[in-house]
Amino acid sequence: MIEYFKKALKITNESFVVVLPLVVFYFVLNLYLGYTKYMADTAIEYLIAIMTIVFMFAVFFAGWFYMIKKAVDLSKRVFVMDEEALKTHFNLIKEFPAGVGKYFLSFIGVIILFFILMIVISSFIFKFGISFIGRIDFSPEQIASLTSSTQGLLNFVETLPVEQYILLAKWNLLLMCSSFFFSYLLLFWIPEIIYRTRNPLYSLFTGIFKLFKKPLKSLYLFVLITLINFVLSFVMTFTLMFPILYFIFAIFYLYYIVYVFVLIFSYYDGEFTTENEEN
Numbered sequence: 001m002i003e004y005f006k007k008a009l010k011i012t013n014e015s016f017v018v019v020l021p022l023v024v025f026y027f028v029l030n031l032y033l034g035y036t037k038y039m040a041d042t043a044i045e046y047l048i049a050i051m052t053i054v055f056m057f058a059v060f061f062a063g064w065f066y067m068i069k070k071a072v073d074l075s076k077r078v079f080v081m082d083e084e085a086l087k088t089h090f091n092l093i094k095e096f097p098a099g100v101g102k103y104f105l106s107f108i109g110v111i112i113l114f115f116i117l118m119i120v121i122s123s124f125i126f127k128f129g130i131s132f133i134g135r136i137d138f139s140p141e142q143i144a145s146l147t148s149s150t151q152g153l154l155n156f157v158e159t160l161p162v163e164q165y166i167l168l169a170k171w172n173l174l175l176m177c178s179s180f181f182f183s184y185l186l187l188f189w190i191p192e193i194i195y196r197t198r199n200p201l202y203s204l205f206t207g208i209f210k211l212f213k214k215p216l217k218s219l220y221l222f223v224l225i226t227l228i229n230f231v232l233s234f235v236m237t238f239t240l241m242f243p244i245l246y247f248i249f250a251i252f253y254l255y256y257i258v259y260v261f262v263l264i265f266s267y268y269d270g271e272f273t274t275e276n277e278e279n
Contacts (some may be wrong), residue, residue, distance in 0.1 A: 003214070004267045007266055008048060008262045008263035008266045009259065010253070011072060011262050012087055012259045013043070013070055014071075014075070015071035015075075015089050015092055015262075016089070017090050017092050018067050018071055019254065019258050020062050020093065020242075021096055022064065022226050022257065022258060025056075025064075028255065029053070029056060030117065032049075032052070032053070046066060051198075054108070055108075057107070059100050059104060062100045062103035062106070062107045063096035063097065063098075065099065065101075066096070066103060067092050067093070067096055067099060069195065069269075070095045072186070072265050072269050073269075075266075105198070106198040107166055107200075109199075109200035110189070113200055113204065117182075121178070125174065128258075129171055129174050133170045133171060133174065150167070186204075186207070188207035188208075188210050188211060189203060189204050189207040190261075191207070192207040192210070192268075194267065195273065210268075211233075215273060217271070221267055225263070225264075228256075229260075231257060236249055236250075240279075
């Protein structure tokens with residue numbers, strides 16, 4: 001497993017151009033969200049804005065994930081000249097429009113299915129929590145304190161009775177476990193689309209099936225990714241008070257996002273591609 005982490009780091013560093021679409025998309029998305037925040041006033045305008053954002057995500061996902069797949073494929077090649085390797089890796093940017101043409105409709109389906117799954121699973125978790133944990137009733141003053149600021153959140157926690165605090169801790173544990181399990185089930189959904197089938201519903205089930213072909217290895221991979229992400233997110237909260245440090249760490253976090261997906265694709269390619277399955 002450690003070899004996959006090393007290989008993913010090597011691929012990410014060599015195929016540095018893969019970071020570019022993520023950075024561009026991040027800034028374009030934030031600009032558009034800022035625009036809609038002040039310009040969208042009616043329900044129709046909000047609906048158009050939501051549809052536009054969905055299309056933006058579908059375009060980005062289709063092109064970007066295909067680039068990552070090509071970067072993993074490229075890592076298997078041996079280059080004689082460094083200049084040739086550099087040029088070939090830089091030309092990965094040309095794969096972006098090819099990926100959009102191949103997988104745009106697939107990722108429209110992925111986004112729609114994801115939101116449907118979120119609604120269904122959230123409803124189930126809510127009903128489960130109400131039945132086995134209990135309902136927490138917050139007063140309007142507590143809700144206002146909760147959403148006001150970080151200090152307001154601390155004040156909110158301090159004013160909770162012991163019984164309510166225990167219930168809140170149980171709800172938090174339920175949500176964390178549910179989020180972990182749900183994310184784990186979707187681990188190979190995207191690689192399955194890029195490598196196997198463009199049908200988003202079929203790839204969802206086949207991706208889950210592949211998890212349980214090698215359950216310990218896939219769980220180990222996911223746990224390590226989750227732990228690293230938790231540590232980085234925890235550190236990032238301390239950089240909020242230092243804008244320059246926060247900006248530097250945000251760039252690093254974007255790099256980490258690329259690394260994680262390269263790692264997942266590299267693992268999938270190494271464990272589930274046709275030639276490896278036959279071997």
